[in-house]
Amino acid sequence: MAIKFFGGGSGIFTGLINSLVHTVMYTYYLLTAFDERWKQSVTFKRTITQMQIVSKNLKTVRYTIPTYTIHLKMKTF
Numbered sequence: 001m002a003i004k005f006f007g008g009g010s011g012i013f014t015g016l017i018n019s020l021v022h023t024v025m026y027t028y029y030l031l032t033a034f035d036e037r038w039k040q041s042v043t044f045k046r047t048i049t050q051m052q053i054v055s056k057n058l059k060t061v062r063y064t065i066p067t068y069t070i071h072l073k074m075k076t077f
C-alpha cells in the first residue's frame with residue numbers, strides 16, 4: 001500500500017530495486033547462518049556491495065530528476 005500510494009506511486013521503483021538487492025543480501029545471510037564457509041566467498045560479498053552501489057545511484061538519478069523538474073516548475077509561478 002505504502003509503495004503504491006506514497007508519492008503517487010513513485011515508491012514502486014525503490015520497492016522493486018530494494019527487494020532485488022535484499023533478496024540477494026538476505027540469501028547470503030541465510031546461507032552463512034547455516035554454513036560459515038559462505039562467509040569466505042568474496043565474490044558473493046563483492047556482488048552484494050556492487051548491487052548496493054548501483055541501486056543507490058539509480059535511486060539518486062530516479063528521484064533527483066523529478067525533484068529538480070518540480071523545483072523548476074515552482075520557480076516559474
Ligand SMILES: CC(C)(COP(=O)(O)OP(=O)(O)OC[C@H]1O[C@@H](n2cnc3c(N)ncnc32)[C@H](O)[C@@H]1OP(=O)(O)O)[C@@H](O)C(=O)NCCC(=O)NCCSC(=O)CC(=O)O
Pocket residue numbers: 018025028032039042044045046047048049050052
Ligand atoms: C557484504 C556483506 C553482506 C557481508 O556481510 P558479513 O557480515 O558477512 O561480513 P562483514 O561485513 O562483517 O565483513 C567480513 C569480512 O568480509 C570483508 N568484506 C565485506 N564486504 C566485502 C566486499 N564487498 N569485498 C571484499 N571483502 C568484503 C570485510 O572486509 C571483512 O574482512 P575481514 O574479515 O578481513 O575484516 C556486508 O558487508 C554488507 O554489505 N552488508 C550490507 C548491510 C546492509 O546494507 N543492510 C541494509 C540496511 S538499510 C536497508 O535495508 C534499507 C535500504 O537498503 O534501503
